[in-house]
Amino acid sequence: MQSPNNGCVLNGTPSCSNGTAENGHTGDGDSSAVTLTQTSQEIVRLIGQYLKNEGLMRTCESLMSESGCRLDHPAAAKFRQHVMDGDWTKADHDLQELRMLLGDTTNVLDMKFLLLEQKYLEYLEDGRVLDALHVLRNELTPLQHNTGRVHQLSSYMMCSSTEELRGRTNWEGKGTKSRTLLMNKLQYYFPPTIMLPPNRLRELLSQALEMQALRCNLHNTSQPVTLQNQSLLVDHCCPTSAFPIHTVQVLNDHCDEVWFCQFSPDGSKLATGSKDTNVIIWDVHPDTCTVTLKKVLEGHNYGAAYLSWSPDSTHLLVCGPEESPEVWLWNVETENFLKVTQSPEDALTCCAWNHDGKKFVVGGNRGHFYQCDLEGNVLDSWEGVRVMSLWCRKDGKTVLAADTHRRIRGYIFEEVSDHQIVQEEYAIQSFTVDKKDRLALLNVTTQGVHLWDLNDKCLVRRFQGVTQGHFTIHSTFGGANQDFIASGSEDNQVYVYHIRNEQPIAVLSGHTRTVNSVSWNPVHHHMMVSVSDDCTVRVWGPEDKAMKPPTGTEISPPTSHASATKPTLAAS
Numbered sequence: 001m002q003s004p005n006n007g008c009v010l011n012g013t014p015s016c017s018n019g020t021a022e023n024g025h026t027g028d029g030d031s032s033a034v035t036l037t038q039t040s041q042e043i044v045r046l047i048g049q050y051l052k053n054e055g056l057m058r059t060c061e062s063l064m065s066e067s068g069c070r071l072d073h074p075a076a077a078k079f080r081q082h083v084m085d086g087d088w089t090k091a092d093h094d095l096q097e098l099r100m101l102l103g104d105t106t107n108v109l110d111m112k113f114l115l116l117e118q119k120y121l122e123y124l125e126d127g128r129v130l131d132a133l134h135v136l137r138n139e140l141t142p143l144q145h146n147t148g149r150v151h152q153l154s155s156y157m158m159c160s161s162t163e164e165l166r167g168r169t170n171w172e173g174k175g176t177k178s179r180t181l182l183m184n185k186l187q188y189y190f191p192p193t194i195m196l197p198p199n200r201l202r203e204l205l206s207q208a209l210e211m212q213a214l215r216c217n218l219h220n221t222s223q224p225v226t227l228q229n230q231s232l233l234v235d236h237c238c239p240t241s242a243f244p245i246h247t248v249q250v251l252n253d254h255c256d257e258v259w260f261c262q263f264s265p266d267g268s269k270l271a272t273g274s275k276d277t278n279v280i281i282w283d284v285h286p287d288t289c290t291v292t293l294k295k296v297l298e299g300h301n302y303g304a305a306y307l308s309w310s311p312d313s314t315h316l317l318v319c320g321p322e323e324s325p326e327v328w329l330w331n332v333e334t335e336n337f338l339k340v341t342q343s344p345e346d347a348l349t350c351c352a353w354n355h356d357g358k359k360f361v362v363g364g365n366r367g368h369f370y371q372c373d374l375e376g377n378v379l380d381s382w383e384g385v386r387v388m389s390l391w392c393r394k395d396g397k398t399v400l401a402a403d404t405h406r407r408i409r410g411y412i413f414e415e416v417s418d419h420q421i422v423q424e425e426y427a428i429q430s431f432t433v434d435k436k437d438r439l440a441l442l443n444v445t446t447q448g449v450h451l452w453d454l455n456d457k458c459l460v461r462r463f464q465g466v467t468q469g470h471f472t473i474h475s476t477f478g479g480a481n482q483d484f485i486a487s488g489s490e491d492n493q494v495y496v497y498h499i500r501n502e503q504p505i506a507v508l509s510g511h512t513r514t515v516n517s518v519s520w521n522p523v524h525h526h527m528m529v530s531v532s533d534d535c536t537v538r539v540w541g542p543e544d545k546a547m548k549p550p551t552g553t554e555i556s557p558p559t560s561h562a563s564a565t566k567p568t569l570a571a572s
Contacts, residue, residue: 036067044069046201053199073101076195083186084179088119098194107189109145116140118182120153122174125162132157205232212236217498217505218243220479220525241543244520244528245496245506248289248546249539253280258531259305259321260474260517264313267523269294269332271316272537273304279318281332286524289541297330297337305472306350311357315374319349319362327351327362329376340376352390352399361399363387369401371413380413389430394437400454402428408440408452422452429472434482435522439499441485443473449487451499465504467491471514478520478528486528488515494530494540510538 036044044063048071051060064071072080079094092115099108116139123132136157140150159165162173172178184198197203205227213225218238223229225236256276263270263284270282270291277300282291302320309316318328326341327348340362341348347364354360359379363369369387371380386404393400399411400421408422408431422428427445434441439460440452448466452459466473467490475487477499485497494508494515513533521527528540 036069041067041069045071045196046204049196049199050201072196073194075101076190080183080195083115083183084176086122086174086179088115091115098190101191101194102189103191109143111186111189113140113143113145113149114182114185116143117149117153118178121156121165121169121171124156124159124165125174129157202227209236217501220244220484242526243506244289244526244540244542245508246541246543246546247510247538248541249291249537250510250547251282251291251537251539252535253293254278254535254537256303256535257513257533258516258535258537259303260307261519261529261531261537262307262309262517263519263521263523263527263529264309265311265522266313267521269313270519270529271307271309271332272529272531273300273307273318274535275303277301277303279304279307279316279330281316284521284524284527286521286527289524289527289539289545291529291539295332295335297328297335300328308351308353308360310353310360311355315357317351317353317360317362319351322347322349322365324348329360329374338376340370340372350387350390352392354392355394355396361390361392363390363401365404369411371399382411382413385411388428391431391433391440393433400431400433400440402431402442408442421454421457424450429468430474432474432476434477436482439477441475441477441487443468443475443487445470449475449485449495449497451485461499461502463487463495463497463504464502465489465495465507472516473514474517476518476520476528478525480525484520486518486520486530488518488530488532490514492532492534494518494528508540511536 044067048060048063051063052071060071075094075097079091079098082091082094092112095108095111102108116135120132120135120140123135136154140153156165156169159168166173172181187195187198209225209227209230212235213219216236216238218240220238220243230236254272254274254276256274258272258274260273261270268284270284271279272282273279277298279297279300281294281297283294284291300318300320302324304318305321306319307316314332316330316332318330325344325346325348326339328337328339330337346368347366348362348368349364351360351362359371359373361371363385365386365388367384367386369382369385370378372378385401387401388404389402391400397412397414399413400408401411402408404427406424406427407420408428409418410421411418422440424442424444426447429443429445431440431442433439438453438455440454442450442452444450446468448468449463450459451461451463463485466487469490471490473488475485478484478486483499485499487495489495492511492513492515495504496506496508497504511530511532511534515530515532518528518530526542530538530540
């Protein structure tokens with residue numbers, strides 16, 4: 001097909017000259033013409049489609065006339081009009097004319113089926129049962145296409161009312177709305193040079209916003225960035241002030257080194273364990289980003305070095321350091337407890353809950369490894385595994401255990417089977433797993449923090465900056481989609497990373513001794529807690545919740561999303 005204005009044609013869509021319409025007349029009286037590149041033509045068509053969808057028909061026509069472009073191929077435009085008018089005979093005739101432009105004969109068959117389906121349903125709604133039956137028997141069935149759908153359509157003949165028909169079919173009913181939805185489906189079968197995909201400009205802009213959010217190192221929200229909540233006039237950029245890197249509270253209720261912290265799964269409580277033999281349960285107040293003391297669980301003779309909440313946030317397991325032979329199982333509300341122990345010779349230093357909350361596992365680096373019920377009864381034991389850290393997978397049967405051989409293996413007690421997953425070159429001090437049960441975050445002796453893919457059994461990333469010697473440091477996943485990682489460090493700081501980047505996006509100062517553990521609230525994502533050998537618990541939150549005068553940290557924003565530099569932080 002040859003354009004009357006020039007010799008460049010692309011699948012029926014002519015190249016364009018600014019100011020020259022298809023009939024050769026200029027749109028503004030200017031005889032000078034600027035030839036549009038193919039990209040410029042596509043942009044004009046996208047804008048034209050958007051204007052048309054918004055009801056600005058005259059503006060669209062003016063744009064097409066002045067640019068010399070066509071929004072759609074004339075045959076495709078005619079087909080659209082007949083579909084929107086419900087003129088099914090003409091629409092079918094148009095489809096045959098378009099067959100050469102569609103290429104794949106399967107596409108033509110799919111489109112014909114969609115047209116007949118709409119025609120059939122409209123006849124049923126109008127009460128033209130015989131006409132509908134004719135479409136079903138003499139037009140749809142002979143196509144021998146999508147027979148399952150044909151049988152389903154035939155069942156709609158029994159509908160006694162329009163309401164029942166619309167309810168069973170989840171169909172909008174005869175009219176502009178359902179025909180527009182039909183046309184949107186049909187448009188996908190056309191090459192874009194013949195007819196643009198529906199709402200193409202909106203789709204491109206939505207993709208751009210999504211990409212901007214992905215490139216934002218501080219994006220910490222479960223709400224997607226959309227055209228409804230984000231301006232197109234500037235690139236998306238989450239403010240640093242909203243990120244949990246500002247000190248909101250410093251708690252001094254423990255009187256010795258604080259070894260571990262963990263928010264409950266429902267985000268309403270925080271537990272901290274200390275060398276002072278106490279576990280403190282704190283109530284979480286997300287509005288103020290603060291915690292208040294709820295109760296103190298006393299009597300852990302060896303200290304509380306590791307804690308694990310039950311999935312329903314009602315029970316808490318407490319383990320001691322290396323020499324501790326017992327695990328405490330607390331009901332946090334009633335303060336009832338029982339001690340899980342087999343022998344005074346045991347060393348039970350880590351624990352994890354089964355996904356159903358009815359069982360848990362405990363272990364230690366002297367070779368004791370048990371699976372227990374809620375009454376503390378040992379259900380199963382595994383001999384000879386010197387356990388450093390534990391996690392129960394979502395399948396309800398596999399227990400992950402890091403051992404003294406610098407590896408993580410999966411153990412299935414019921415089948416008495418195990419398999420290799422991770423092998424490190426240095427000792428694994430601790431590890432945790434994300435909520436998707438796919439990624440594991442390891443704190444490795446002298447190496448810092450490593451990210452492993454448990455399914456692919458490969459090392460994904462080595463995070464830079466954390467000072468990790470031979471002390472046990474605990475890290476955490478965080479953020480609405482767990483896109484962030486935070487870890488304590490022996491240099492007295494908290495390191496925060498985006499999961500995609502090896503370099504930290506924030507380094508938080510404030511503690512004066514080793515930061516042993518960090519926990520990110522799994523529900524209220526603007527809250528994070530760290531604990532330290534300096535005997536304090538430090539709550540981090542957004543800038544507007546920070547202590548006044550500020551005693552937290554300030555962050556200099558990255559220079560750009562594409563190449564963010566390591567932010568500089570200092571205690572205020």
